[in-house]
Amino acid sequence: MVGNQVERQKILDIRNLRIELKGRRERLAVVDGVSLSVSQGETLGIVGESGCGKSVLSLSMLGLLPKAMEINGGEIWYGEREDEAQPLHLLKPKELRKIRGREVAMVFQDPMSSLNNSLTIGYQVTEGLRLHLGYSRQEAAAQAIELFRKVGLARPEKLLKEYPHQLSGGMRQRVMIAIAIACNPGLLIADEPTTALDVTIQAQILEVMRQIRDQDGTSIVLISHDLGLIAEMCDRIAVMYAGRIVEEGSVADIFDRPRHPYTIGLLNSIPSPSHKGHRLHSIPGAVPALHERSVGCNFAPRCQYAMECCRIEQPKLSPVGFGHTTSCFLVVEEGVRKGDNRNTADRAEGTGEVLYETSVAAEGTGAASR
Amino acid sequence: MNYYARRLVTLFLTVLFVVVLTFTAFRIIPGNPALAILGTEASNEQIALLEAKLGTDRPLLVQFGHWLGNAALLDFGESLRFSEPVLKLIVSRVPVTLSLALLALVISVCTAVPLGILAAKSHGKKWDALISIGTQFGLAIPSFWMGIILILVFGLTLRWFSVSSYVPWSESPILALKSIVLPAVALAIPQIAVIVRYLRTTMLEQLNLDYVRTARSKGLSERSIQYIHVLKNALLPVITIVGINFGELLAGSLVIEQVFTLPGFGSLLITAIGNRDYPLVQGLVLLIAVTVIIINFIVDLSYRWLDPKIRLK
The missing domain is CATH 3.40.50.300 (P-loop containing nucleotide triphosphate hydrolases)
Known part of the structure; x- marks a missing residue:
């Protein structure tokens, strides 16, 4: 940290x-x-x-x-x-x-x-x-x-x-x-x-x-x-999932610049007046039981961005901003690719937006297929 | 009507019911007091004469009304067998039976509560298992047999207690106590077993509740959690059992008195039943019923202290 x-x-x-x-x-x-x-x-x-x-x-x-x-x-x-x-x-x-x-x-x-x-x-x-x-x-x-x-x-x-x-x-x-x-x-x-x-x-x-x-x-x-x-x-928030911290940061970090797909899912599940008339988002699936937890990222089975590496290895909590850490390969890869910390933050914000939209879209299709 | 008035009414009705039941039951079962007094050799005239004298020839309802009217004035009539007032006979036996039952109660509560706590504390460990086995035996062994064994061991072999020589309380309280300790222990053993099992179960239930976690989070020692926080909650069902079992204790003492030849209600009641001594039987049953009802009333009152949620309204 x-x-x-x-x-x-x-x-x-x-x-x-x-x-x-x-x-x-x-x-x-x-x-x-x-x-x-x-x-x-x-x-x-x-x-x-x-x-x-x-x-x-x-x-x-x-x-x-x-x-x-x-x-x-x-x-x-x-x-x-x-x-x-x-x-x-x-x-x-x-x-x-x-x-x-x-x-x-x-x-x-x-x-x-x-x-x-x-x-x-x-x-x-x-x-x-x-x-x-x-x-x-x-x-x-x-x-x-x-x-x-x-x-x-x-x-x-x-x-x-x-x-x-x-x-x-x-x-x-x-x-x-x-x-x-x-x-x-x-x-x-x-x-x-x-x-x-x-x-x-x-x-x-x-x-x-x-x-x-x-x-x-x-x-x-x-x-x-x-x-x-x-x-x-x-002042600060730690997001916990299946026995691990998946993201930690200031209130502003978590609410304005969420990086972990789980945090984003949680934020999307908060009802708000602007979403009136829409179906409230929910993260599909449930927290895996103790014996179902794997070597990889525990959120992978519920994550729409899960990659091959997510199922094999547990992502480490890595800094993505000042006092802001997250454990997600997706975000870390972004950081590695850009190599510049400040840009990463901006970029991440963008990713966050995209994630938010896609997750809504995904939910739409989910509803349709139902 | 307030709580106490309502309690009094139910109390009165229960007593009345018990009295009617004993009255009719004893008239229905075969046997006849005059015959019991005069023996089988008696002629019909003699029997009729005695029945008239005893008043047992009158219609049942008249007899009952007569008895009830007198009983209301604390006159329970005269014993047919002993030709003495029933009240006097009973009163002379009260100290024996009552002290026996109370001592048994004290022994059982004083032993069972610590044992129950110990069993709950050491849940699943050595002491819990030992106590569990012990209570099994306590429940299975009849108290009269336990009484005989106690006489054999402590009375005849070890000679710690005198056997079959009751000393009245008025003469020497120490000797009187000595003469009722063994029967009281024999009476208490099954009670102890019941109370221990109850207390253990309720303590274990209570220990899983949220308020215990709160108490722990305050930094209290396990000891004060168990004795102050849990025990007060766990005692409620135990008090109920103790109260209900007091009647059983009285009934048990009737038998135990025979084993230890104590001059209590037991011998009196058995003689009275054998002789169809109606007034004496009725008087005794009435007294025992009233005692049990009063004990239950005290139990109800103790709820109030233990569980503030119970409002006596």
């Missing part, structure tokens, strides 16, 4: 991470050679279809992988300062517990099931404060009220004694965020934080997260399948 984000300290640095399913003869990788980094105060979006490994990746950052999976290769480093970076992939459970909730916190997808129904909201929020910061009951309760205010919950005092079932979905997700930010973590991981909520509430929850980022300088990893949401919140 080119030296992007040079001035800012990396708070999270994932290097060539491989997560496998345990106890099988053939080693199936759920996450395969992922490298990512998040800088202080930065918001990174990870986008991809269901089953691409983005949730597993996020759980690995907390050492919370399901029992059936294990890290087999690669590194995860976390630290607010370089000299105190800790290798999360090596830590013992006890050491990991000190980081969870204190340094790295997580907001989960479904606020209806992610809270414990038989404990009060107050207890669930103050638990972390008492554990990590050694607060007394009263101190923790006072801090919890502050947190409730911060995430925009009304009547915070009363909330302490209430139970999750008494709250709406949006309120519960605010509570989840309050729990996550309770100990003022350096990194907040939000795995599909708004998927289970309706649209108006989604906007409110995003606003809360934006405020936290701006006020506390918390770095955020936002995981979603919703590109629109990612675009609204994030």
Whole structure:
């Protein structure tokens, strides 16, 4: 990768991470050679279809992988300062517990099931404060009220004694965020934080997260399948496909200069008013199952530009612009042919346009043949 | 009507139903209290005379109405066999049976909860397998046989506990406790097996739920996740089982009392049934029914504490 984000300290640095399913003869990788980094105060979006490994990746950052999976290769480093970076992939459970909730916190997808129904909201929020910061009951309760205010919950005092079932979905997700930010973590991981909520509430929850980022300088990893949401919140976007990162760049890179056919497919699938009356584009096929993944590019079977080399060899993530990388032979070949970096970018933009049109055309024929 | 009023009405109706059932059942089955008292040698005149005295010659409905009216005033009549007030007979036996059942309950819950947690914790490992085998035995072995074995081992061989010499609580609580420990253990064993299996299953179910992941993401230790977050959720179905099984515990104690010759309800009820001592049988059944119903009511109340979603309305 080119030296992007040079001035800012990396708070999270994932290097060539491989997560496998345990106890099988053939080693199936759920996450395969992922490298990512998040800088202080930065918001990174990870986008991809269901089953691409983005949730597993996020759980690995907390050492919370399901029992059936294990890290087999690669590194995860976390630290607010370089000299105190800790290798999360090596830590013992006890050491990991000190980081969870204190340094790295997580907001989960479904606020209806992610809270414990038989404990009060107050207890669930103050638990972390008492554990990590050694607060007394009263101190923790006072801090919890502050947190409730911060995430925009009304009547915070009363909330302490209430139970999750008494709250709406949006309120519960605010509570989840309050729990996550309770100990003022350096990194907040939000795995599909708004998927289970309706649209108006989604906007409110995003606003809360934006405020936290701006006020506390918390770095955020936002995981979603919703590109629109990612675009609204994030500084950088990593597009994940079948356990690998296929493209990474700034929001502008991804939206204005997408290079990977998969990214382009995703962008084409966003409904927009100008496309009213047209059939919404969808990428044909589905994410290959773990055992169907090949040595080559995993997107090749669904890619209309797939070449011979795509099926034999895995394209490497290569720079196509400043801080913009992609793993596609098509794009890399362009770069090699032109030999000039700047021209490549222009050229690529052109390719992007062409891709967009052809994909629409392809979809047209698809519909006709149906 | 509020929740409690409705509960009271159903409670009353259940008791009434139980009373009617025992009343009619005992009149239908063959046998006759006068005959039981006088023996088979008695003449018809003697029997008729005694029946008139006991009131068993009157129409059933009259007898029932009479009994019910008195029972409402806590007068359960006089035992035909012992010629003593039923209430007095029952009250004298209450401490034995009740303490036996309660001790068995305490033993079973106190042993089963840690064992259930242990089994769930070590899911698929050594302890889980051992506990699973143990509970199989616990379920399969009848408690009266277990009682006999306990007497043999701890009473006669090791001589840790005195056998067949019940000491009333009023005399010496320590000796009284000593005399009911073995029967309580015998009673508790099948209960332990049931509770352990239930708790293990519900704990394992709970451990897979999302809120456990949230708790882990806070950095809580597995211990506090299991004991605070999971246990409270997993206990709900277990409480139900414990409550329902309390009736079974009482029934079991009737048998176990025979094995250990404890002067509880068991011996009283069996004598009463053998002698067709209607007032005594009815009084005992009424008391047992009311106890079970009250226990179930307490179980319902405990839901409220465990699951705030259940509103008692």
